[in-house]
Amino acid sequence: MNISAPLRFSYLRESTYNPSYAQNTADEPLPALQEGAELNLTRTNSLSADDEKTLKEKSHGDRISVVVYEVDPSPEPVITQLEKSGPLNRIKRMCTVFPYKDISWQVAVIFVFTNTIGTVNSFFGLLPLIASSTNFRNEKTIAAGVTLGFASTAFLCGIALGLLAAFNTDRGTIGSDKSDDRKLEEGSPSSPSATYKPALMGSDDFVWKPTMEELKTFYLPNPAFQAGLAQLVGAMFFTIANIASFPGVINKMSLHERGFSKLLVSMPTLVGGIFFFGSAMVLMVLAQDKWYKPKLSDINWLVYFLGATGALAFLLNGAVALMAPQAVLAASLFIFIGRWTFWLGSLLQWYVLMEFYPSA
Numbered sequence: 001m002n003i004s005a006p007l008r009f010s011y012l013r014e015s016t017y018n019p020s021y022a023q024n025t026a027d028e029p030l031p032a033l034q035e036g037a038e039l040n041l042t043r044t045n046s047l048s049a050d051d052e053k054t055l056k057e058k059s060h061g062d063r064i065s066v067v068v069y070e071v072d073p074s075p076e077p078v079i080t081q082l083e084k085s086g087p088l089n090r091i092k093r094m095c096t097v098f099p100y101k102d103i104s105w106q107v108a109v110i111f112v113f114t115n116t117i118g119t120v121n122s123f124f125g126l127l128p129l130i131a132s133s134t135n136f137r138n139e140k141t142i143a144a145g146v147t148l149g150f151a152s153t154a155f156l157c158g159i160a161l162g163l164l165a166a167f168n169t170d171r172g173t174i175g176s177d178k179s180d181d182r183k184l185e186e187g188s189p190s191s192p193s194a195t196y197k198p199a200l201m202g203s204d205d206f207v208w209k210p211t212m213e214e215l216k217t218f219y220l221p222n223p224a225f226q227a228g229l230a231q232l233v234g235a236m237f238f239t240i241a242n243i244a245s246f247p248g249v250i251n252k253m254s255l256h257e258r259g260f261s262k263l264l265v266s267m268p269t270l271v272g273g274i275f276f277f278g279s280a281m282v283l284m285v286l287a288q289d290k291w292y293k294p295k296l297s298d299i300n301w302l303v304y305f306l307g308a309t310g311a312l313a314f315l316l317n318g319a320v321a322l323m324a325p326q327a328v329l330a331a332s333l334f335i336f337i338g339r340w341t342f343w344l345g346s347l348l349q350w351y352v353l354m355e356f357y358p359s360a
Helices: 005-012 049-064 087-096 105-132 138-166 212-219 223-244 258-287 297-325 326-357
Strands: none
Touching: 105 138, 105 326, 138 223, 212 297, 223 258, 223 297, 258 297, 297 326
16 A cells, blocks of 8 residues: 555655765864875985986887877767666566565565455455345455455555665665676666665665664655655554454444444544555655646656545545444445555556666
8 A cells, every 4th residue: 555665765865865875974184184284395306317318218209109099079979778668668577577676676566466455355345235246155254354364464564665675775776786797887867876776685785774873864854754654654553453354353233342343443544544645645745846736747646646545545434434334335435445546556656666677
């Protein structure tokens, strides 16, 4: 459900502080600039008259032996071109390129897997209400429970990996490590390393956590990283609701246990939806040129918009379950909409990431 992670990293990359190049800033003056230091500018000439004559003759011979070449005053610029990244080409990369050492790619794939299972689970809640003929044995006890369990576990893992990917943003060069001779010239306008430089798993630059200095000066003040933390908090509330929703945990038909259902299912869903919705709105504003002008033509903005839509659907599901428990169809419909929008967003998240990888 965290469909905003990869582009949150792009905002981290735009920060003026690069954690991989943090240096000691202790105020230690250079020796040549210390008080009392003197520069010896006295010319020394230890050459004899014969040596000086020989040196002049050699220098004159070198000058007259210089070969002059004609140089084109307007040479063609040498530019390393990236492979064209059209929609079909990028879709092909999604099926043929597997940069498993990139944490952001792992997050994208995990959330596609999570939301695919989540959409299947949403059918088990909605279809029995609108098409009872589709019911089958053990639908609620086994099918719904298994899909919910897989989705919840993968969801929480994806959120945690998303933060780990943020910690490794801009610490390396995409697709290679420091010893890889095949990497493009660093800083080239068309080089992947100029725009996307994650530290890959197994490389020397990869870290499991940032230093306290990096956390205080770079990550915590960054609004995009704050949005990621909000998603982590929201994920914890969603996990509580998912665990309590397992078949047999709470008997919703019992008047005695309906209060537990509101406390452990409806309320956490509402709170989690609020955190996710706020996070997605922050990222939408960051993606826009002006805070009040939607950027409909930007696929990155669409990813955030789908995240906000899905979060709003879960928020409304929790609100309906709290205020109108009898409106089961409306609550199930909101869950259905939320999971489908998250699924579409996760696909776009994966699609956007493959821009930075060449075809196989």
